[in-house]
Amino acid sequence: MEFQEVVRRRRMVRNYDPDRAVPAAVVDRILGNALHAPSAGFSQGWAFLVLEDPADRERFWEASTDDSEWGVGLRRAPLLIVALSHKQAYLDRYAERDKGWEDRDEARWPVPYWDIDTGFASLLMLLTAVDEGLGACFFGIPPGERTKAFKEAFGVPEAYTPIGVISMGYRAQDKRSPSLKRGRRPLEEVVHRGSWGGPTSGTSPHPS
Template sequence: MEFAEVVRRRRMVRDYDPDRPVPPQVRERLLEHAIRAPSAGFSQGWAFLVLESPDERERFWAATAGDGAPDAWLTRMRRAPLLIVPLSHKATYLDRYAEPDKGWTDRDERRWPVPYWDVDTGMAALLILLTAVDEGLGACFFGIPPERITAFRDAFGVPEAYRPIGCISVGYPGAEDRRSPSLRRGRRGTDEVVHRGRW
C-alpha cells in the first residue's frame, strides 16, 4: 500500500474479529517498526508490553476497567486479540543527556521544555498504528485511566520508572466496528491549523 493511502485510511478501530489472531510475523513487524521512531539523543527510552493470551488480556481489562458490566465500547474493544502498551522511561533521557557528548553534567529535569520521553514513545505508538493499517489490520490508541495505573502495574509487574502512555488494541476489524460519533465534527483543514511565517 502506498504511504499516502496508509495515512488516509488510518482511523481508530473499536471492534475486532475475536476469531482472527494477529499472525506472529505481523506482530513482530508492528514492534520492529515502533523502534524505528525518532528519539531525542537516540535515547530510545521506551518499552512495549505485549499481551496476547486470553489470560493476559483479561488481566489488562480487569486492572484498567475495573468491576461492573462493560459498556458497548468496552465489550467491542475486549475482542482485540492483541494489546500493546507503550511505556516511556524518563531516566533513560536524563542519563543520556548527562553523557559527555550532550554537554550537560547533571540529570536536571528542568532542562526539558516538554517530556520528550512521552513524545518519542507516542511517535513509536503512531508507527504501530500506521503499520497495522499497512498490514490490513485495525488498531486503536486509548488511555489508561490515571486511577487504574497502579492496578495495571501490579497486574504485570511494571516498574515504577516506566509510565504507560496508553494502550493500542490491534486485530482484524469486527462486524460491529463503526466510526466514532466525534467524526461528525469533521477534520480541521490546514487553513485552520497551519500558520506560515507568523501566527
C-alpha cells in the same frame, strides 16, 4: 500499500473479530517498525508490553478499568500493546559527555520527550497495522489507582509510565464514531505561515 493510502485509511477501530489472531510475523513487524521512531539523543527510552494470551488480556482489563461495560468492542482485540516511556533513560543519556547535562535536571526539558518519542513509536505501530490490513486503536489507562493496579498486575517497574495502549486485530463491523461527524479541520485553520495570525497565516506563500 502506498504510504498515502495508509495515512488515508488510518482511523481508530474499536471492534474486532475475536476469532482471528494476529500472525506472529505481523506482530514482529509492527514492533520492529516502532524501533525506527525518532528519539531525542537516540535515547530510545521506551518499552512495549505485548499481551496476546487471553488470560493476560483479561488481567489487563480487570486491572485497568472499573467499568466492565466500557470498550466492549476493544475487549475483543486479540492483541494489546502497552507503550511505556522511561524518563530516566533520557536524563541519563543527556548526562553523558556529548550532551553535558550532568545534573539530570528535568527542568532543562521544555516538554517530556520521553512521552513524545514513545508516542512517535506508537504512531508507527498504528500505521503498520493499517499496512497489514489490521484495525487498531490507541487509548489510555486511567491515572491513579488504575495505572497502579496495571503496573502491579504485570510487574512493570516504577520508572516506566504507560502512555497508552494499542488494541489490534482484524476489524469487525462497528458503528461510525460520533466524533467523526466533526470532520477534519481544514488546513487554513491549523497552518500558520510566517507568524501566528499574521498576514500570511493560513494562506499559501505562492500565488495560485
